[in-house]
Amino acid sequence: MTMAVDVVIVGAGATGGLAAKNLTDQGLSVVVLENGKRFQPPVDLTNSEANSKKIQWNEPRVYTGKHSVVPKAGIGVGGGTLTYLGVMPRFHKNDFKTYSTEGVGEDWPISYEDLAPYYDKVEKEFGVAGDCGPVPPEPYELPMPAHRMSWHAQVLAEGARKSGTRPFAPPIAINSMEYDGRPACIYCGWCGSGCPTDAKATSQNTYLAKAEKKGARVISEAFVHRVQYDPVQAKATGVLYKDADGNEHEIQARIVILAAHAIETPRLLLLSSCPSFPEGLANSSGTVGKYLLSHPTWMVFGTFDELVNAYKGIQMGQVMVQDFYQPNRHNDYARGYILLSYMMTPITYANLSGDFIGADYKEFLYDYPYTAAWWAHAEGLPNENNTVTLDPDVKDHRGLPVARLTTEWLENDIKLAAAARDKAAELMEASGARKIRIGLNYGAHAMGTCRMGDESASSVVNEYGQTHDINNLFICDTSVFVTGTGLNPTLTAMAIASRAADFIGEAVSKGEL
Numbered sequence: 001m002t003m004a005v006d007v008v009i010v011g012a013g014a015t016g017g018l019a020a021k022n023l024t025d026q027g028l029s030v031v032v033l034e035n036g037k038r039f040q041p042p043v044d045l046t047n048s049e050a051n052s053k054k055i056q057w058n059e060p061r062v063y064t065g066k067h068s069v070v071p072k073a074g075i076g077v078g079g080g081t082l083t084y085l086g087v088m089p090r091f092h093k094n095d096f097k098t099y100s101t102e103g104v105g106e107d108w109p110i111s112y113e114d115l116a117p118y119y120d121k122v123e124k125e126f127g128v129a130g131d132c133g134p135v136p137p138e139p140y141e142l143p144m145p146a147h148r149m150s151w152h153a154q155v156l157a158e159g160a161r162k163s164g165t166r167p168f169a170p171p172i173a174i175n176s177m178e179y180d181g182r183p184a185c186i187y188c189g190w191c192g193s194g195c196p197t198d199a200k201a202t203s204q205n206t207y208l209a210k211a212e213k214k215g216a217r218v219i220s221e222a223f224v225h226r227v228q229y230d231p232v233q234a235k236a237t238g239v240l241y242k243d244a245d246g247n248e249h250e251i252q253a254r255i256v257i258l259a260a261h262a263i264e265t266p267r268l269l270l271l272s273s274c275p276s277f278p279e280g281l282a283n284s285s286g287t288v289g290k291y292l293l294s295h296p297t298w299m300v301f302g303t304f305d306e307l308v309n310a311y312k313g314i315q316m317g318q319v320m321v322q323d324f325y326q327p328n329r330h331n332d333y334a335r336g337y338i339l340l341s342y343m344m345t346p347i348t349y350a351n352l353s354g355d356f357i358g359a360d361y362k363e364f365l366y367d368y369p370y371t372a373a374w375w376a377h378a379e380g381l382p383n384e385n386n387t388v389t390l391d392p393d394v395k396d397h398r399g400l401p402v403a404r405l406t407t408e409w410l411e412n413d414i415k416l417a418a419a420a421r422d423k424a425a426e427l428m429e430a431s432g433a434r435k436i437r438i439g440l441n442y443g444a445h446a447m448g449t450c451r452m453g454d455e456s457a458s459s460v461v462n463e464y465g466q467t468h469d470i471n472n473l474f475i476c477d478t479s480v481f482v483t484g485t486g487l488n489p490t491l492t493a494m495a496i497a498s499r500a501a502d503f504i505g506e507a508v509s510k511g512e513l
């Protein structure tokens, strides 16, 4: 099958869905291609932890390097938002200027002020509840009030307050009241397995649903394996994809947008090498796949004499501490960290235990209903050697090389994460835990790999996600991040995508694209 449209978007996740809605509203014909299936959450994703296997990226990848990274990627119409936990804080002003403020990382070509109107817009369109907290980038209001803290969050907040910090209910994209036609949360605790009530905002139940009503087409089980390039026009001309039966299709488009997340977007560019771009499409800088960012994190568990039943309620972020986020020159590390409440369903709890074994492990499992948990979440600085490349040996079921991830934390990352872990343990003790256990240490989230910048020699895209090399090829997912910050990434990725979509619409109306 061959089809011709104005815009083809690869990936129906957080940013792809948003771009589809925005560009459809601007009158463009849009097709979104998604590798995963289309689920009906109330039917397909009800009350089973095993569901997360259906909606988390489940194709092979190769992990190398000294430290482990869990890219936290989704699959299916809705992408990562099907399984994410909805914590949606704004980045801070100095997050965009780490080099000028602390001499580490790099400055972004955009500032907080560039994104502020888009943060505001996305929070309203998507539906975010909560407070901006005691140290926001600027005071701001969210469209829904905060959720009442669960008992788990109250236990953690009490210790945090006793220790002199200011815990608060952070922004979270789960309805605290009926909003935009979706119901209020019933606190069933299945957020990560796919919200069965639609109270959690996903790309599927917000942007994509609206885009499809206006004529956008979302094709699921469509794996894009090549972006087509015409050297005569110096333009991307569309994409090739394989359907579930392995049949080949082509979509021709004036504009190609990659929104496949920070692992699959660079993989696709590397798979799309051609005589004009032998090292990967739009990779004249050689930076496609480099500077893979993630958050160095530790799980910190505290077990109490009384039942906590932390699995009741929203899984993550019913309480956050951001008092240690601001850089402080008295620290022996740069940047900052946050603490987030995080209690998971039983199998994930068992997996996040780290290396407890034998009787210790048995006791840890037994303690589940008595246990509270902080997720200590720090910033990992950009490192050119942290990469996504094509694995030379392992192929997917289509015969295509899979992504190979290489990661190593450097000294600052390790020190910062350790400070976050120790602070979480201190707060847990102040809450009255009788036993504190340090669980898994891993790199969470995936960002970077096609970073934005003003210089075409050292970055892949400009501030609007437009590749320096090919003016009708855009990237609008978390791969464009320059630094990872210590905060959850999705709201910022969506704000960037919203700004990129406005830029594309304007360029089209001026006849520039």
Ligand SMILES: Cc1cc2nc3c(=O)[nH]c(=O)nc-3n(C[C@H](O)[C@H](O)[C@H](O)COP(=O)(O)OP(=O)(O)OC[C@H]3O[C@@H](n4cnc5c(N)ncnc54)[C@H](O)[C@@H]3O)c2cc1C
Binding pocket: 010, 011, 012, 013, 014, 015, 016, 033, 034, 035, 036, 056, 071, 072, 073, 074, 075, 076, 077, 078, 079, 080, 081, 083, 084, 085, 086, 087, 088, 192, 222, 223, 224, 225, 259, 260, 261, 262, 264, 265, 268, 316, 445, 476, 477, 478, 479, 488, 489, 490, 491, 493
């Ligand atoms: C368990 C979990 C919890 C999380 N919790 C939070 C949280 O609380 N807060 C937060 O900010 N973030 C959270 N995240 C991360 C969040 O999901 C991602 O940051 C976000 O979804 C990234 O958006 P994206 O548009 O870049 O990519 P995604 O939303 O991942 O969408 C990319 C889509 O592209 C598809 N795709 C990939 N390759 C191809 C291809 N070649 N052809 C066709 N389709 C393709 C994928 O299947 C996927 O659906 C969490 C993630 C997980 C897994």
